[in-house]
Amino acid sequence: MIKTDDDIARMRVAGRLAGQVLSHLIPLVKPGVSTLALSREAERFIVEDLKARPSTKGQYGFPEAINTSINQVVCHGIPKEEDRLKEGDIVNIDVTVEKDGFIGDTSRMYSLGQVSDPARRLLEVSHQCLWRAIEVVKPGARLGDIGHAIQSHAEAKGYSVVREYCGHGIGRRMHEMPDVLHFGVPGRSLVLEPGMTFTIEPMINAGQAAVSVLKDQWTVITRDRSLSAQWEHTVLVTPSGVEVLTLREEERQS
Secondary structure: OEOOHHHHHHHHHHHHHHHHHHHHHHHHOOOOOEHHHHHHHHHHHHHHHOOOEEOOOOHHHOOOOEEEEEOOEEEOOOOOOOOEOOOOOEEEEEEEEEEOOEEEEEEEEEEOOOOOHHHHHHHHHHHHHHHHHHHOOOOOOEHHHHHHHHHHHHHHOOOEEOOOOOEEEOOOOOOEEEEEOOOOOOOOOOEOOOOEEEEEOOEEEOOOOOEEEOOOOOOEEEOOOOOEEEOEEEEEEOOOOEEEOOOOHHHHOO
């Protein structure tokens, strides 16, 4: 669970590369493009340009290099040729990259053209939920503080938090301990220590929190078909606070 200095150095590289994939896809996410085409370009970029491995592909049998979750899809959407993006869509792309034995995991939302006001507001609030959670990460804080930061903000804005899926420890394996719930009571659960690395990836629904899994056994949708949004970063607990290992260049400049 606690990473060595060498582990952390490698995780910084993997995290930076994962963020680069999401940035690389920005100009390609546009109406008419299939989610399969995005997956294939992400895989090409990871393998050929970054000299790394798309660790999502083949993980638990998942067939593609990225997850593409559109509108009411909460997570784990499988890229398909027939799934073509259109004006007004919101889509989450989730990518993991393995480099030198360590994995970076991150996702972001993309909006296509003029999205509706409810969609725009959901994107804003879900993004705020991620960063409110990141801001509480420091030695001595608890996992419950992270969950509470997300839950309290989302619910105050009229949204719900998906409870079936959570963040997770990460390192040599994509999923390690601990589980990082996106709801909770402050002051409860595991105490954070320097050297811990994990993801924070809240899934925020415009309607109810309940979800369903489609027949493909991967795609998770909102049961009431309301919009859903998710942002994700891999973070490191440092001696003085937190370092976002998957921070993208456009985020550094904002």
